[in-house]
Amino acid sequence: MTRTIEEAKKLIESLMKLQEDNTSNYVFPCPRCGHDRMDKIATRNALSRRADVYICDSCGMEEALFDAAGKDPLPLNEWSMVKGFDSEDEDDEQTCRVCGCTWDNACEGGCYWVEDNLCNRCSEKMSELNPYYYTFGTDPEYPYSRGWVEVYANTWEEAHEKFRTRFPDRHGHEGTINCAFFYGKESWERSSMSKGNMGEFCHEVII
Ligand SMILES: [Zn+2]
Numbered sequence: 001m002t003r004t005i006e007e008a009k010k011l012i013e014s015l016m017k018l019q020e021d022n023t024s025n026y027v028f029p030c031p032r033c034g035h036d037r038m039d040k041i042a043t044r045n046a047l048s049r050r051a052d053v054y055i056c057d058s059c060g061m062e063e064a065l066f067d068a069a070g071k072d073p074l075p076l077n078e079w080s081m082v083k084g085f086d087s088e089d090e091d092d093e094q095t096c097r098v099c100g101c102t103w104d105n106a107c108e109g110g111c112y113w114v115e116d117n118l119c120n121r122c123s124e125k126m127s128e129l130n131p132y133y134y135t136f137g138t139d140p141e142y143p144y145s146r147g148w149v150e151v152y153a154n155t156w157e158e159a160h161e162k163f164r165t166r167f168p169d170r171h172g173h174e175g176t177i178n179c180a181f182f183y184g185k186e187s188w189e190r191s192s193m194s195k196g197n198m199g200e201f202c203h204e205v206i207i
């Protein structure tokens with residue numbers, strides 16, 4: 001969700017009262033750049049030219065420079081505070097890591113959570129199948145850099161087919177699955193991969 005400039009302005013200006021509140025020890029980060037570099041005494045910071053709110057000195061300077069150069073100011077709905085608000089909203093939404101269903105957009109026929117990020121429909125399908133793991137290296141032509149993709153299927157053949165439907169073989173390398181290695185359940189458990197593959201983990205689950 002992107003806010004309009006007016007909505008953003010309202011949100012930003014609602015901060016000024018809090019900034020001027022001397023009874024609280026909390027110092028809000030700069031609403032424009034998001035950095036923690038505001039002076040505790042509100043009036044020692046710069047007053048924005050765009051909204052009734054205090055911003056950090058560097059942002060104050062930048063606004064002045066933009067104006068002097070005749071450049072367009074940073075739109076209010078792109079201020080860090082506004083973007084932070086909106087992305088928090090999105091992060092808060094509970095989503096199934098496999099099918100992407102949410103509270104408002106459940107699977108057909110309804111579903112419920114069995115884990116924080118897994119719905120019962122997906123969990124049931126997964127429990128009837130075997131897991132297969134496809135890992136990646138740093139080659140930029142892999143679908144992901146490092147980490148792995150999990151495929152749930154009855155057999156290797158079926159797993160490969162599902163993987164290839166989602167990630168077709170590279171051009172000129174038809175016949176070679178586009179990953180570094182693949183593991184079945186036992187060999188995966190013997191490997192130390194579940195602790196991370198070069199710092200990355202599961203990117204995607206395919207059922
Ligand atoms: Zn700033």
Ligand SMILES: [Zn+2]
Pocket residue numbers: 096097098099100101118119120121122123
């Ligand atoms: Zn699901």
Ligand SMILES: [Zn+2]
Pocket residue numbers: 096099101102106107110111112119120121122
């Ligand atoms: Zn679901």
